Amino acid sequence: MPIMMIRGGDLDLVEYEFKSFLPGEITKTLGFEKNAYRLHPKKGKVFVKAPARIHLSVLDMNRFAPNHAGGGGIGFAIQCYCTAEVECTRQGLVIDYSRADIIENFVAVFNKAIGYTGGFKIKATDHEHKHIGLGSTSTVMIAVATALNEAVGSPLTNEQLRQLIGHNYVEETADGTIAFGFETGVGPAASTHGGMAVMGDELVLVYHHPFAEGKNVFIVVPPTDISSAGTKEFDLLMNRARTLDYRDRELKAYLFMMDFIPALERGDLKKIGNVVWEIEFRGSKRAEIEHHSYRIYQYMSMLREAGLEFVGMSSVGPSISIVTEKDRKEIQKILKPIGLEIAIATKVDNKGMTVTCKK
Structure with missing residues (x-):
C-alpha cells in the first residue's frame, strides 16, 4: 500500500501508510461487547430505505484521518435512496451487493459487538451516483447497519450504530482488500434523522432540524478530469485542507453557531445560502473546490448571480447542489447558457430512514 505525506503545518510533516486488510480482520467494537444484550432474532425480512446526503463542509480536517473518525461538519438528506434487506439465518453470511467486502467487514464488527452467533442474508442497493459527493458508501452502510440491528431485536441505539460505522468505515483497495477511509458522521446522521445535521467531533450529533x-433540490455535475477518490482524496484532505482549516476553523464554527443554526430555526433559506457561500471560500472547503480548479467557483458564482438562494459543492465534489423555490424549467433556463445540465x-428528505418488517 502507498505511503502518503501529511502536512498539518509548516513544521508538521509525517508519513501515513495505508494498511489494507481482509474483511473482519480489524474490528473496533468500542467496548460495546462488554454489555449483555438480549437478542431476539426476527422471522422474516427487515427492509430499510435510507436517504443519501449532501455533505456541505467538514468543520476541521485536523480532527480526523483514515483511522480516526470525526472532524465535525454539516449536511442534509435528499430524496435519493439506498436500501437494505436483512434476514436472520441459522448460520453463514450471504451478501447480494456489488461491494460485498465493506458489508462483510461491518457484519463482523456488529456480530462481535453484540455477541450474535447466527447468520444473515443481506441484499443492498445504492443510488448508483458514485464518487460525485453524494455519499453512497455511508448511506448503504447506515441502511445495512439499521437493518441488521432491527433484525436481531434492536440492541444498539442509532448513536451506537453511527459510532460503529464511523470507527470501522472502510473503502475497497485495488488489490481486493479494504482500508480505513474518512468519516465525519454527517452522512449516517442525516440519513437516519433526515433534514440538516450539524456534527461535532467524535461523530457527535450537535444539532438537527428540518430543512427547506x-x-x-437540483444536483449538477460540472465536467472535471480530476479524481476525488483513493490516494487523490487522501492527499487533498490531509494536506492543503488541513492547513486551511487550521487557519479558518474558528471562523467556520462561529458561522455555524451564530448564523447557520439560527437561520435554520427561522427557515430562512436565503440566509442559510449566504452562510454556505461564505464557507465555500473558507478552510478545507476552499481546498476541495480548488482541487477541481477555479471553474467550479465560476459555475457557482454564475448560479448565485442568477438569483438561486442556495448553491454549494457537496463533499469533495464535483457535484453542486442547488436548493431553491424555482422549478425545473426555470433552472434549465439558467443552466443552459452556462453549459450545465x-x-x-x-427534494430534501426531512423524515429520514424508514424501517419495514415483513414476515
Whole structure:
C-alpha cells in the first residue's frame, strides 16, 4: 500500500501508510461487547430505505484521518435512496451487493459487538451516483447497519450504530482488500434523522432540524478530469485542507453557531445560502473546490448571480447542489447558457430512514 505525506503545518510533516486488510480482520467494537444484550432474532425480512446526503463542509480536517473518525461538519438528506434487506439465518453470511467486502467487514464488527452467533442474508442497493459527493458508501452502510440491528431485536441505539460505522468505515483497495477511509458522521446522521445535521467531533450529533421543506433540490455535475477518490482524496484532505482549516476553523464554527443554526430555526433559506457561500471560500472547503480548479467557483458564482438562494459543492465534489423555490424549467433556463445540465432533480428528505418488517 502507498505511503502518503501529511502536512498539518509548516513544521508538521509525517508519513501515513495505508494498511489494507481482509474483511473482519480489524474490528473496533468500542467496548460495546462488554454489555449483555438480549437478542431476539426476527422471522422474516427487515427492509430499510435510507436517504443519501449532501455533505456541505467538514468543520476541521485536523480532527480526523483514515483511522480516526470525526472532524465535525454539516449536511442534509435528499430524496435519493439506498436500501437494505436483512434476514436472520441459522448460520453463514450471504451478501447480494456489488461491494460485498465493506458489508462483510461491518457484519463482523456488529456480530462481535453484540455477541450474535447466527447468520444473515443481506441484499443492498445504492443510488448508483458514485464518487460525485453524494455519499453512497455511508448511506448503504447506515441502511445495512439499521437493518441488521432491527433484525436481531434492536440492541444498539442509532448513536451506537453511527459510532460503529464511523470507527470501522472502510473503502475497497485495488488489490481486493479494504482500508480505513474518512468519516465525519454527517452522512449516517442525516440519513437516519433526515433534514440538516450539524456534527461535532467524535461523530457527535450537535444539532438537527428540518430543512427547506417543499423546496426543490437540483444536483449538477460540472465536467472535471480530476479524481476525488483513493490516494487523490487522501492527499487533498490531509494536506492543503488541513492547513486551511487550521487557519479558518474558528471562523467556520462561529458561522455555524451564530448564523447557520439560527437561520435554520427561522427557515430562512436565503440566509442559510449566504452562510454556505461564505464557507465555500473558507478552510478545507476552499481546498476541495480548488482541487477541481477555479471553474467550479465560476459555475457557482454564475448560479448565485442568477438569483438561486442556495448553491454549494457537496463533499469533495464535483457535484453542486442547488436548493431553491424555482422549478425545473426555470433552472434549465439558467443552466443552459452556462453549459450545465440537471443530473438529479429531487427534494430534501426531512423524515429520514424508514424501517419495514415483513414476515
